[in-house]
Amino acid sequence: MIQKLTSEARAAELGQLDGWQVAEGRDAIARSLQFADFNEAFGFMTRVAIKAQEMDHHPEWFNVYNKVDITLSTHEASGVTGRDIALARFIDDVAKSVLRP
Protein backbone atom coordinates (compact mmCIF):
# COMPACT_ATOMS: atom_id res chain seq x y z
CA MET A 1 0.00 0.00 0.00
CA ILE A 2 1.22 3.45 -0.95
CA GLN A 3 2.13 5.73 1.97
CA LYS A 4 1.36 9.42 2.10
CA LEU A 5 4.25 11.85 2.21
CA THR A 6 5.23 13.45 5.49
CA SER A 7 4.55 17.19 5.56
CA GLU A 8 8.32 17.78 5.28
CA ALA A 9 8.59 15.57 2.19
CA ARG A 10 5.46 17.17 0.71
CA ALA A 11 6.89 20.67 1.24
CA ALA A 12 10.18 19.64 -0.39
CA GLU A 13 8.36 18.26 -3.43
CA LEU A 14 6.12 21.34 -3.68
CA GLY A 15 9.24 23.47 -3.87
CA GLN A 16 10.22 21.64 -7.07
CA LEU A 17 6.84 22.14 -8.76
CA ASP A 18 5.32 25.17 -10.54
CA GLY A 19 2.63 27.04 -8.62
CA TRP A 20 1.25 24.14 -6.59
CA GLN A 21 -0.01 24.76 -3.06
CA VAL A 22 -1.48 22.71 -0.27
CA ALA A 23 -5.25 22.69 -0.89
CA GLU A 24 -7.14 24.59 1.79
CA GLY A 25 -8.32 22.33 4.57
CA ARG A 26 -7.21 19.13 2.85
CA ASP A 27 -4.20 16.86 2.58
CA ALA A 28 -4.02 17.53 -1.16
CA ILE A 29 -2.16 19.80 -3.57
CA ALA A 30 -3.78 22.26 -5.95
CA ARG A 31 -2.86 24.42 -8.92
CA SER A 32 -4.94 26.90 -10.93
CA LEU A 33 -4.14 27.46 -14.59
CA GLN A 34 -5.35 30.00 -17.09
CA PHE A 35 -5.10 29.41 -20.82
CA ALA A 36 -5.76 31.55 -23.87
CA ASP A 37 -9.21 30.09 -24.46
CA PHE A 38 -11.38 26.99 -24.10
CA ASN A 39 -9.69 25.14 -26.94
CA GLU A 40 -6.32 25.47 -25.23
CA ALA A 41 -7.73 24.63 -21.78
CA PHE A 42 -9.57 21.51 -22.93
CA GLY A 43 -6.64 20.42 -25.09
CA PHE A 44 -4.49 20.57 -21.97
CA MET A 45 -7.11 18.60 -20.01
CA THR A 46 -7.18 15.93 -22.69
CA ARG A 47 -3.42 15.42 -22.49
CA VAL A 48 -3.66 15.16 -18.70
CA ALA A 49 -6.64 12.80 -18.92
CA ILE A 50 -4.75 10.37 -21.15
CA LYS A 51 -1.75 10.43 -18.79
CA ALA A 52 -4.00 10.03 -15.74
CA GLN A 53 -5.63 6.97 -17.26
CA GLU A 54 -2.23 5.47 -18.08
CA MET A 55 -1.13 6.07 -14.46
CA ASP A 56 -4.51 4.92 -13.11
CA HIS A 57 -4.38 8.06 -10.99
CA HIS A 58 -6.98 10.72 -11.68
CA PRO A 59 -7.29 14.41 -10.84
CA GLU A 60 -10.20 16.33 -9.35
CA TRP A 61 -10.65 19.29 -11.59
CA PHE A 62 -12.92 22.20 -12.38
CA ASN A 63 -13.02 24.02 -15.70
CA VAL A 64 -14.78 27.10 -16.89
CA TYR A 65 -13.82 28.52 -20.28
CA ASN A 66 -10.05 29.12 -20.15
CA LYS A 67 -9.53 28.27 -16.47
CA VAL A 68 -8.66 24.90 -14.94
CA ASP A 69 -8.37 24.28 -11.19
CA ILE A 70 -6.75 20.96 -10.33
CA THR A 71 -6.58 19.15 -6.99
CA LEU A 72 -4.49 16.02 -6.49
CA SER A 73 -4.52 13.54 -3.64
CA THR A 74 -4.38 9.78 -3.25
CA HIS A 75 -7.64 8.39 -1.95
CA GLU A 76 -6.23 5.11 -0.61
CA ALA A 77 -3.49 6.92 1.33
CA SER A 78 -5.78 9.77 2.51
CA GLY A 79 -3.17 12.28 1.45
CA VAL A 80 -0.48 13.32 -1.01
CA THR A 81 1.78 10.55 -2.33
CA GLY A 82 4.50 10.16 -4.94
CA ARG A 83 1.74 9.48 -7.48
CA ASP A 84 0.37 12.99 -7.03
CA ILE A 85 3.83 14.48 -7.38
CA ALA A 86 4.42 12.48 -10.58
CA LEU A 87 1.11 13.62 -12.07
CA ALA A 88 1.77 17.23 -10.96
CA ARG A 89 5.16 17.10 -12.69
CA PHE A 90 3.51 15.91 -15.91
CA ILE A 91 0.90 18.68 -15.62
CA ASP A 92 3.67 21.25 -15.17
CA ASP A 93 5.47 19.97 -18.27
CA VAL A 94 2.34 20.15 -20.42
CA ALA A 95 1.42 23.58 -19.03
CA LYS A 96 4.92 24.85 -19.73
CA SER A 97 4.68 23.71 -23.35
CA VAL A 98 1.33 25.51 -23.79
CA LEU A 99 1.58 28.64 -21.66
CA ARG A 100 4.17 30.95 -23.11
CA PRO A 101 5.50 33.67 -20.84
Place this chain on the structure above:
Amino acid sequence: MIQKLTSEARAAELGQLDGWQVAEGRDAIARSLQFADFNEAFGFMTRVAIKAQEMDHHPEWFNVYNKVDITLSTHEASGVTGRDIALARFIDDVAKSVLRP
Protein backbone atom coordinates in the same frame (compact mmCIF):
# COMPACT_ATOMS: atom_id res chain seq x y z
CA MET B 1 -28.37 40.70 -26.88
CA ILE B 2 -29.71 37.41 -25.62
CA GLN B 3 -32.34 37.67 -22.88
CA LYS B 4 -32.52 35.39 -19.88
CA LEU B 5 -35.57 33.17 -19.51
CA THR B 6 -38.27 34.15 -17.07
CA SER B 7 -38.52 31.78 -14.14
CA GLU B 8 -41.76 30.38 -15.65
CA ALA B 9 -40.07 29.69 -19.00
CA ARG B 10 -37.03 28.25 -17.23
CA ALA B 11 -39.25 25.91 -15.18
CA ALA B 12 -41.09 24.78 -18.32
CA GLU B 13 -37.80 24.00 -20.08
CA LEU B 14 -36.41 22.19 -17.02
CA GLY B 15 -39.46 19.93 -17.10
CA GLN B 16 -38.41 18.75 -20.57
CA LEU B 17 -34.81 17.96 -19.56
CA ASP B 18 -33.33 14.94 -17.71
CA GLY B 19 -32.31 15.56 -14.12
CA TRP B 20 -31.48 19.26 -14.35
CA GLN B 21 -32.19 21.54 -11.42
CA VAL B 22 -31.79 25.20 -10.64
CA ALA B 23 -28.28 25.59 -9.20
CA GLU B 24 -28.32 26.51 -5.52
CA GLY B 25 -28.15 30.26 -5.02
CA ARG B 26 -27.61 31.04 -8.69
CA ASP B 27 -29.57 31.77 -11.85
CA ALA B 28 -28.10 28.68 -13.50
CA ILE B 29 -29.04 25.05 -14.12
CA ALA B 30 -27.07 22.05 -12.95
CA ARG B 31 -26.88 18.30 -13.50
CA SER B 32 -24.69 15.64 -11.90
CA LEU B 33 -23.79 12.55 -13.88
CA GLN B 34 -22.13 9.31 -12.90
CA PHE B 35 -20.46 7.09 -15.47
CA ALA B 36 -18.91 3.63 -15.34
CA ASP B 37 -15.37 4.94 -15.04
CA PHE B 38 -13.02 7.79 -15.95
CA ASN B 39 -12.73 6.75 -19.59
CA GLU B 40 -16.49 6.99 -20.02
CA ALA B 41 -16.74 10.27 -18.07
CA PHE B 42 -13.96 12.00 -19.99
CA GLY B 43 -15.21 10.64 -23.30
CA PHE B 44 -18.56 12.24 -22.51
CA MET B 45 -16.83 15.51 -21.58
CA THR B 46 -14.93 15.49 -24.85
CA ARG B 47 -18.14 15.20 -26.87
CA VAL B 48 -19.68 18.05 -24.88
CA ALA B 49 -16.51 20.16 -25.25
CA ILE B 50 -16.57 19.88 -29.03
CA LYS B 51 -20.25 20.83 -29.12
CA ALA B 52 -19.68 23.72 -26.69
CA GLN B 53 -16.92 25.11 -28.86
CA GLU B 54 -19.14 24.84 -31.95
CA MET B 55 -21.90 26.71 -30.07
CA ASP B 56 -19.40 29.16 -28.55
CA HIS B 57 -21.17 28.44 -25.28
CA HIS B 58 -19.19 26.69 -22.58
CA PRO B 59 -20.08 24.80 -19.41
CA GLU B 60 -18.70 25.13 -15.92
CA TRP B 61 -17.89 21.62 -14.84
CA PHE B 62 -16.19 19.55 -12.19
CA ASN B 63 -14.92 16.02 -12.70
CA VAL B 64 -13.52 13.46 -10.35
CA TYR B 65 -13.04 9.91 -11.68
CA ASN B 66 -16.47 8.79 -12.97
CA LYS B 67 -18.46 11.83 -11.80
CA VAL B 68 -19.20 15.01 -13.72
CA ASP B 69 -21.08 17.99 -12.24
CA ILE B 70 -22.17 20.54 -14.83
CA THR B 71 -23.51 24.06 -14.36
CA LEU B 72 -24.87 26.12 -17.24
CA SER B 73 -25.66 29.80 -17.40
CA THR B 74 -25.16 32.65 -19.86
CA HIS B 75 -22.68 35.19 -18.59
CA GLU B 76 -23.82 38.06 -20.78
CA ALA B 77 -27.47 37.61 -19.76
CA SER B 78 -26.66 36.93 -16.07
CA GLY B 79 -28.96 33.93 -16.14
CA VAL B 80 -30.31 30.94 -18.02
CA THR B 81 -31.02 31.43 -21.72
CA GLY B 82 -32.04 29.34 -24.68
CA ARG B 83 -28.34 28.61 -25.26
CA ASP B 84 -28.14 26.82 -21.92
CA ILE B 85 -31.25 24.81 -22.71
CA ALA B 86 -29.83 23.83 -26.12
CA LEU B 87 -26.54 22.70 -24.58
CA ALA B 88 -28.40 20.87 -21.78
CA ARG B 89 -30.45 19.03 -24.40
CA PHE B 90 -27.29 17.96 -26.21
CA ILE B 91 -25.77 16.80 -22.90
CA ASP B 92 -28.90 14.76 -22.18
CA ASP B 93 -28.71 13.11 -25.59
CA VAL B 94 -25.05 12.17 -25.17
CA ALA B 95 -25.66 10.97 -21.61
CA LYS B 96 -28.60 8.86 -22.75
CA SER B 97 -26.44 7.18 -25.40
CA VAL B 98 -23.74 6.35 -22.83
CA LEU B 99 -25.63 5.62 -19.61
CA ARG B 100 -27.61 2.46 -20.00
CA PRO B 101 -30.41 1.91 -17.53
